[in-house]
Amino acid sequence: MRVLVLYAHPVETSFHAALHARVVQILRAAGHEVDDCDLYAEDFNPVLSREERLNYRDTTCNTAGVADYVQRLQRAEALVLCFPTWCFGLPAILKGFFDRVFVPGVAFDISDPAHVQPGLAHLRHIAAVVTYGRPRWMAWAMGDPPRKVITRYLRALCGRGVRIRYHARYHMNVATRDQLEGFTQRVEAALRKLPT
Structure with a gap:
């Protein structure tokens, strides 16, 4: 299966960097074709410009600045x-990827605004590997926005056939080495169970 891995962490010595490396290794070892997109290493610009916002609904030009990323997303089957959770949200670089790449004509069809249709039906599987500094109860009290973005927003863009798995490690601030290894x-x- 063609898998697009979106990775968003700026520190190469972090636990999340090691986790990301294992994710890519496991997927490749299982026989998947992996497109590893490290947003920081690729220097992805997350800022939606004025021009991009003005052209947001114009499907003839709204992907001009991110055409390569759109192609990579459209090619993926999974x-x-x-990513880590910061301030109970997505890292800005990943949020900016959604803002700039998941646009009309790519992630959804908005030609009839009253009946928006999903545009990512080619995605059969979505998995998120997410870390939180604080405990789960606090994320729950805040509404756990990252979980909702992955399990609700992305589901709406993909349609009912997509399978979504959300793997979260809460309370990283006090996690032991054994707990991190268990996660x-x-x-x-x-990920080994992801069909090829």
């Missing part, structure tokens, strides 16, 4: 997102 092993086991 999407795996690896990594659970993620690896889940």
Whole structure:
């Protein structure tokens, strides 16, 4: 299966960097064709410009600045997102990727605004590997926006046939090495089950 991995963390020595490397390794070892998109390494610009916002609904030109990323997304059959949660939200670079790449004509059809249709029906599987500094109860109290973006927003863009898995490690601030290794092993086991 063609898998687009979206990775968003700026520190190469972080736990999330090691987790991302394992995700890519497991997917490749399982026989998947992996397109590893490290948003920081690729220097992705997350800022939606004035011109892009003005042309947002114009499907003839709204992807001009991100055409390569659109092609990579459209080629994928599965999407795996690896990111930390900061301030109970997505890292700005990943949010900017959604703002600039998941546009009308790509992620959804808005030609009839009263009946918006999903545009990512080619995605059969989505998995998120997410870390949180704070405990789960606090994320829940805040509404856990990252979980909703992955499990609700992306589902709406893909349609009912997509399978979504959300792997979260809460309370990173006090996690032991054994707990982190256990989380990594659970993620690896889940990704090995992704059909090729």
